[in-house]
Amino acid sequence: MPVTTNSFAMGEMLAVLLSRDMADGEKAIVGTNSDIQVAACNLARQRQAPHLWWVSGPGGMTNPTEGIVRPAADAENIAVAEAVMDLPQMIDFIDWQVHFFDFAILGALQTDRFGNINTVCVGDHAKPRLRGPGTVGISALCGLSRRFYIMMTRHDRGAFVPKVDFVCGAGFLDGGTSRTDFGLSEGGPRLVVTPLGVFDFEPASKAMRIKSLHDGVTLDEVRDNTGFDLVMPAKIERTANPDDEELFLLRRTVDSTGVLARKFPWPKAH
Amino acid sequence: MPASSKSVSKKVVDLDTALSVVKDGMTLGIGGWIFHGQPMALVRGLIRKGVRDLTLVPSPGSVAPDMLIGAGCVKTTACVFISFEHLGLAPNFRRAAQSGAIKVLEMDGPGIAGGLRAGACDLPYGLIPNLGTDLPKVNPEGYRKARIQEGGRPLLEVPAIKPDVVFLHGQQADEEGNVQYFGAGYFDLLMAQAARHVICSVDRIVPSSTVRHQARLTKIPSAFVDAVVVAPFGGHPGASSGLYEQDEAHLRAYVAASRDQAAFDAYLTDHVRGGEDGYRDRIGAKALAGLTAGSAS
Numbered sequence: 001m002p003v004t005t006n007s008f009a010m011g012e013m014l015a016v017l018l019s020r021d022m023a024d025g026e027k028a029i030v031g032t033n034s035d036i037q038v039a040a041c042n043l044a045r046q047r048q049a050p051h052l053w054w055v056s057g058p059g060g061m062t063n064p065t066e067g068i069v070r071p072a073a074d075a076e077n078i079a080v081a082e083a084v085m086d087l088p089q090m091i092d093f094i095d096w097q098v099h100f101f102d103f104a105i106l107g108a109l110q111t112d113r114f115g116n117i118n119t120v121c122v123g124d125h126a127k128p129r130l131r132g133p134g135t136v137g138i139s140a141l142c143g144l145s146r147r148f149y150i151m152m153t154r155h156d157r158g159a160f161v162p163k164v165d166f167v168c169g170a171g172f173l174d175g176g177t178s179r180t181d182f183g184l185s186e187g188g189p190r191l192v193v194t195p196l197g198v199f200d201f202e203p204a205s206k207a208m209r210i211k212s213l214h215d216g217v218t219l220d221e222v223r224d225n226t227g228f229d230l231v232m233p234a235k236i237e238r239t240a241n242p243d244d245e246e247l248f249l250l251r252r253t254v255d256s257t258g259v260l261a262r263k264f265p266w267p268k269a270h
Numbered sequence: 271m272p273a274s275s276k277s278v279s280k281k282v283v284d285l286d287t288a289l290s291v292v293k294d295g296m297t298l299g300i301g302g303w304i305f306h307g308q309p310m311a312l313v314r315g316l317i318r319k320g321v322r323d324l325t326l327v328p329s330p331g332s333v334a335p336d337m338l339i340g341a342g343c344v345k346t347t348a349c350v351f352i353s354f355e356h357l358g359l360a361p362n363f364r365r366a367a368q369s370g371a372i373k374v375l376e377m378d379g380p381g382i383a384g385g386l387r388a389g390a391c392d393l394p395y396g397l398i399p400n401l402g403t404d405l406p407k408v409n410p411e412g413y414r415k416a417r418i419q420e421g422g423r424p425l426l427e428v429p430a431i432k433p434d435v436v437f438l439h440g441q442q443a444d445e446e447g448n449v450q451y452f453g454a455g456y457f458d459l460l461m462a463q464a465a466r467h468v469i470c471s472v473d474r475i476v477p478s479s480t481v482r483h484q485a486r487l488t489k490i491p492s493a494f495v496d497a498v499v500v501a502p503f504g505g506h507p508g509a510s511s512g513l514y515e516q517d518e519a520h521l522r523a524y525v526a527a528s529r530d531q532a533a534f535d536a537y538l539t540d541h542v543r544g545g546e547d548g549y550r551d552r553i554g555a556k557a558l559a560g561l562t563a564g565s566a567s
Binding site (some may be wrong): 002032034056058060061065074075078084086087090094095096098120125126127128129130131132133134135136137138139140142143149166167169170172173179182183184185235238 | 303304306350351352353354355356359360363364368370374375376377378379380383384386398399400401402403404405408423453455456457459460479489502503509511512560
């Protein structure tokens with residue numbers, strides 16, 4: 001596990017890591033149970049991406065901003081939003097249109113070597129060992145947005161498997177060019193952020209690759225907790241911790257009531 | 271008789287009268303979104319009625335489909351998303367799906383959106399993009415490969431969804447049956463358009479002048495509504511936008527009571543079998559008042 005200095009929570013770190021990768025003027029979507037995603041988007045709007053546009057997938061509120069991380073579907077977001085859209089209209093660009101969204105950020109029960117996502121079941125679908133919540137918009141966001149992020153609040157062999165038991169969100173499918181061969185548009189997962197590190201995908205094979213490890217995390221620890229061989233980069237970077245400015249803005253202007261610290265502490269060491 | 275038809279509301283009816291249309295084996299749509307707008311008073315009424323063998327088509331939901339499944343009312347459920355979010359997986363849905371007690375029709379957002387839209391438009395099926403998932407493998411009836419033009423994007427056909435009845439929950443309505451929402455409407459209007467019969471519970475009835483004062487809040491106009499049931503705290507233990515928050519303590523107790531069938535049956539006896547007045551008594555005025563939006567910390 002990372003050397004937890006107690007100076008920031010896991011949820012704050014994940015929000016900061018995601019927010020750094022967002023660009024000004026991009027369009028994004030945030031689902032229901034998405035505190036870290038809300039914080040990441042609003043932090044990016046406070047820093048390098050003031051014109052980032054994000055919409056609450058179910059609720060239709062755009063750019064709700066008031067310094068409190070709220071559930072994205074809550075009616076309280078209406079009073080601080082720029083617009084409120086109705087879902088039956090929004091489905092046109094959520095479920096059909098190609099590349100409307102620049103990105104989405106998705107969690108999962110399982111992800112695999114090629115960044116496919118599973119939130120449906122562990123084990124055989126007909127008689128699952130674990131029945132998950134289901135697919136909702138994950139299929140569309142993985143298939144249609146220009147890129148997506150996989151955000152995992154746990155990093156272990158149960159979550160990082162060689163092949164997901166159920167593909168409900170297409171990453172790079174079987175790797176290589178299989179995603180576009182299938183007929184999906186260019187896209188796929190760009191980064192995977194976890195309590196242990198940041199991962200990307202090797203450009204040719206599309207297999208998951210180590211990008212950086214968090215402070216205090218060893219290579220062995222990551223390998224022990226990943227159910228497949230990760231591609232090794234020429235040089236493994238050390239993840240830059242959230243800096244003072246990022247944490248100040250996050251806590252003062254985005255998450256002033258400390259939702260992330262309360263709900264997403266660092267996992268206990270094994 | 272135009273003169274008298276205005277004076278007596280035909281749409282606002284009591285719970286049992288509204289539920290009299292629901293029969294064994296029907297397809298039931300459920301509106302709302304996760305903990306928002308779960309039509310719980312209607313769900314509890316249906317459990318008391320003892321309807322069996324339902325096929326559910328829930329919008330992404332939580333306690334509404336979960337309670338119907340736990341009470342043994344359901345044979346098959348579509349699953350777009352059934353979750354208790356930060357409180358974990360939907361306990362009764364999970365147990366029934368893992369044991370094979372119910373059949374799960376796996377679906378996704380495009381599947382329900384395309385299916386409801388086709389249902390609302392009287393089309394046999396909707397066309398959605400083929401997104402490379404395993405959904406067609408486990409639900410081949412629900413996702414059929416569509417013929418496409420050469421070089422076109424891969425597409426799937428999803429059959430029209432036309433629920434026999436849908437249950438929705440809004441915040442207030444007038445006696446004509448115009449249902450107002452203080453928050454998002456989610457798939458509720460689309461469900462109402464696709465359904466053969468629409469029952470809305472509301473926390474309160476207001477005068478027509480109140481509805482007209484803010485007509486933009488009317489998400490389900492009366493032409494799409496067959497019955498309105500007045501059910502104060504009818505969304506509890508879920509949230510009713512702008513009126514009350516979800517009851518976290520009760521939801522946790524519900525999850526705990528769902529650990530096995532015997533414990534859940536006891537929950538149903540304590541909370542459901544005694545009617546809606548009994549339910550509110552059981553939860554308690556103090557607890558309900560504490561959920562009023564804005565009072566939560």
